[in-house]
Amino acid sequence: MSVSSSVPRRSPPLRSLLAALLLLPGLPLPAAASGPGRAAIEAFSKGLQSLDGRFEQQVFDASGQAGERSTGRISLKAPRQFRWEYQTPFPQLIVADGDHLWLYDPDLEQVTVRVQSYEEQSSPLAALIDPGELDRQFLVREGGQAEGLTWVRLEARRPAESGLASARLGFAGQTLARMVFEDQLGQRTEVRFHGWTRNGALPADLFRFEPPPGVDVVGERREGADVRPLQE
Numbered sequence: 625m626s627v628s629s630s631v632p633r634r635s636p637p638l639r640s641l642l643a644a645l646l647l648l649p650g651l652p653l654p655a656a657a658s659g660p661g662r663a664a665i666e667a668f669s670k671g672l673q674s675l676d677g678r679f680e681q682q683v684f685d686a687s688g689q690a691g692e693r694s695t696g697r698i699s700l701k702a703p704r705q706f707r708w709e710y711q712t713p714f715p716q717l718i719v720a721d722g723d724h725l726w727l728y729d730p731d732l733e734q735v736t737v738r739v740q741s742y743e744e745q746s747s748p749l750a751a752l753i754d755p756g757e758l759d760r761q762f763l764v765r766e767g768g769q770a771e772g773l774t775w776v777r778l779e780a781r782r783p784a785e786s787g788l789a790s791a792r793l794g795f796a797g798q799t800l801a802r803m804v805f806e807d808q809l810g811q812r813t814e815v816r817f818h819g820w821t822r823n824g825a826l827p828a829d830l831f832r833f834e835p836p837p838g839v840d841v842v843g844e845r846r847e848g849a850d851v852r853p854l855q856e
Contacts, residue, residue: 659766661776664795665758674701677820681710686810698817704740705831719833724845726833735835737843767792773801 676699683691696711710716717728720740727736758764767775773794780788794802803815835841 660769660774661766661793661795662764664774664798665764665776665793667798668795668800671823672702673823674826675699675820675822676824676826678818680816680818682814684812684814688812699826699830701826701831707830717833719831721831721833726835728833728835728839733839735839735841735843737841737845739844762791767794770794771802772796 677697679696679698681694681696683693685691692713694710694712694714696709698706698708700706704720704722706718706720708718715730717726719726719728723740725738725740728734761781762778763781765777765779767777769775771794773796776793776795778791778793780790789806789808791803791805793800794804799820800817802817804812806812
C-alpha cells in the first residue's frame with residue numbers, strides 16, 4: 625500500500641488528536657503560581673492510577689466551520705499506557721503500550737507504529753496521570769471560569785517544534801469534563817468527557833496491540849524487521 629505521509633490520509637479525528645499527543649518535550653522551568661485551575665488539576669491527579677471513560681469529539685476548521693463529530697472510549701493507566709478508541713462514525717485506534725505507540729485505521733488497513741518515548745511524554749492527559757511531567761512539558765496558566773467549569777490553559781514549552789499551539793482543560797469540581805486544543809494551522813478540536821471510572825481494574829490486554837493479519841505496517845520498532853520506514 626502506498627503511503628504519502630506518516631499519518632493515514634482519511635482520518636481527521638486521528639490527525640487532530642495527534643496534534644495534542646505528539647508534542648516534543650520541553651525544558652524544566654519553575655512551576656506556575658497556584659490558583660483554582662492548578663488546584664483542580666492537583667485534586668484530579670491525586671492518587672490517580674487509572675482512568676476509563678467515554679468521549680465525544682468535534683473538530684472545527686480555521687474558519688470555525690464544524691467538521692466531523694466522533695465518539696469513543698478512552699483508558700489510561702499509570703505510568704505510560706493509554707488507549708484512545710474511536711467507535712463512531714469510523715473505527716480508529718491509538719494504543720500506547722509502554723514501549724510503542726500504535727495508530728490503526730481499519731478502513732485503510734494501515735498501522736503506524738512509533739517508539740513511544742519519542743511521542744507520548746507531552747500528552748496533556750498523560751501529564752495529568754503523572755503530575756511531575758506537567759510543568760516540565762507545559763506552561764500552566766489559569767483560564768478562569770466559563771460554562772460552569774474551571775479552566776486551565778496549557779502551552780507547549782517549545783511551540784515552534786510542536787503541532788499544538790495550545791490546550792485548555794475544563795474541570796467540573798475535581799472531574800475533567802472538557803479538553804480543547806488548537807493546532808498551528810488554527811484547527812480546533814473540542815473533546816467532552818463523561819462516565820469516568822477512577823482507579824478501576826483495567827485488563828492488561830486493553831493496552832496491547834497486535835497488527836491484524838494483512839494490514840500494512842509502517843514506522844519504527846525496537847524489535848522487528850517487518851516494519852517499513854515512514855515516508856516523509
